[in-house]
Amino acid sequence: MQIISTFEHSTYLELAITAIEQLGVQKSDILAVPLVNRAQERRLFDSLHRADGISLFDKGAAIGTAFAVIGASIGFQLEWGPIYWGLIGGAVGFVIGFLIDYFINKVIHRRQRVLKGKHSEVVLVINCSNELAEKVEQLLWEHLALGVAKLED
Secondary structure, rough: OOOEEEEEEEEHHHHHHHHHHHHHHOOHHEEEEEEEOOOOOOOOOOOOOOOOOOOOOOHHHHHHHHHHHHHHHHOOOOOHHHHHHHHHHHHHHHHHHHHHHHHHHHHHHHHHHHHHHOOEEEEEEEEOHHHHHHHHHHHHOOOOOOOEEEEOO
């Protein structure tokens, strides 16, 4: 039977491996594979085939609409008229909203990702007999495994 689990890269992983070895599972039947962290920054602009749920358009559209209404209202008293000033207000509002979103996603969220210390997880694969499977699974849960799965031969 194979038991597959994921762990954060921490001392709990080492303690779990040691406890499993003490149950009678050989070292050669335990495989720990650390996942590699993402090396490149996430893209801010989505393509047709890839989207990550972060939009730089939302605040720009909302602020652009508000500025367009204000520009058109004020434009009745200005020389170019309400249409031009509405378009100018909409464009200025969109740029302001876009820059706010860009700043939030590029500067503030980047700092939060660094502060959170997102590290890769470790995948642990254990080959054991059916008799030890329940004990090994229980040990993995006790040592704070993120997830556990069993594959029967």
